[in-house]
Amino acid sequence: MANAPVSIVQEPQSSYFSDYTGQIWRAPLVPIILLVTTGIIFDRYAFVQIRLSLLVMAILLAGWLVGTIVGGRRWSYVLLLLACLAGGAAWHHYRRDVFSPDDLGRVAPLIPHPVKVRGVIDEEPQRTLAQPATALLSMDRPESSATVLRVTEGWQGSEWLPLSGRVRLILAGPVPPLHVGDTVEVAGRLSAVEGPANPGEFDHASYLRDQGIRAMLVVRKTPDGVTRLERGWPTSFTGCLMAVRGWGQEQLREALPDETSGVAMALLLGEGSPLTTDDWEKYVNGGVIHVLAISGQHLVVLATFLWWVLRFLGVRQRQGVVLVAGFLLLYALLTGGHPPALRSAVTVVAVAVSLVLRRHVLPANTFALAFLIVEILNPTDVFGAGCQFSFLAVAVLYWGTRSWFRDEVDPLEKLIDETRPRWRRGLRWFG
DSSP states (O other), rough: TTTOOSSSSSSTOGGGGGGGGSSSGGHHHHHHHHHHHHHHHHHHHHHHOOHHHHHHHHHHHHHHHHHHTTHHHHHHHHHHHOOOOOHHHHHHHHHHHOOOTGGGGGSSSOOOEEEEEEEEEEEEOEEOOOOOOOSSSSSOOOEEEEEEEEEEEEEEEEEEEBOOEEEEEEEOOOOOOOOOTOEEEEEEEEEEEOOOOSSSSSOHHHHHHHEEEEEEEESSSHHEEEEEOOOOGGGOOOHHHHHHHHHHHHHHHSOOOOOHHHHHHHHHHHHOOOOOHHHHHHHHHHHHHHHHHHHEEEHHHHHHHHHHHHHHOOOOHHHHHHHHHHHHHHHHTTTTTTTTHHHHHHHHHHHHHHHHHHHOOHHHHHHHHHHHHHHHHHHGOOOOOOHHHHEEEEEEEIIISSSGOOOOEEEEEEEHHTTTTTTHHHHHHOO
């Protein structure tokens, strides 16, 4: 077994999925994610108070614990599933609608107002190159950068007072090299995020609220508006990871011409901000816009390449699987940890663990595990089109097409088919 070149990335056809019987409900995580997702959706549209959700969850967990002790397995299991529903609603409400009393978004005005705050960079800055005026752009668009600032203090009168909250930070012009974890002082104009102006328009305020952001801070004069007080990224795992990503972007920008550097960043690092509107239009019109987003397809290609390289170098199968799984997980986090890439990375890690422990895995269980991890990290991702289509596509590949490749034929169907006229059997075969 150690010398057999088995691929770990052919998820539906892998030998480690040989126990698949088509019974999705055999996977214990499937009903859990269904009820957790139901709770998330219910809170999204019904706006359940978090105290009520937590109270119901506590009562249900207590009933499950009592039922487990006295031996009532069936009804105690039902209580546990209902507790997952209440827990999903509470978790979604906490991540999206619970803010501290000193949150900066509570006092953000509709009209931009000058403020001075201190905080920590929470996301790697995304740089947008300057764009000249076109038929759809009346003025030249200067270079800018965007990031997320986790506010810790605000200047009021003559002293710094504690504040909290996440704000969208827009920096005009060239900016100093900033990374996740750096402490900065920012002077700019604060405003609330406006909702859609017309029916059917994209709700940017709801999109940012899903990330815990309710205010925007715009800095026009970047050299005087942003001051780095402390470099904190070397002491943070996320900061180091994002620093590597920023270094990779700079290397691609310097090594490649402007026409291809943006595409290379999108393909390799999942960074599409350097692409201009015309660049996006080409991929949209060509119907291949999906290739610019780091997805499971990218990770499968990368895993296949790494797997055969390790096998060529003589690395044993179990060690090779662990190396590939660890590298894919780091790569998924490096590119932003978006649900499509995270789903594929979790699947490969689950297969790697099964190989190390010599245990079989169910596709439905790994699928549910990946979805559960996405919901734990950010339950609002469930409402994103990228997350929905990624998991839906994989579900169709797993269970919607398996009947097309069925090798076993029902003897009764075979006997009935032999009694049909030859012309009819030919038409059925052709169909």
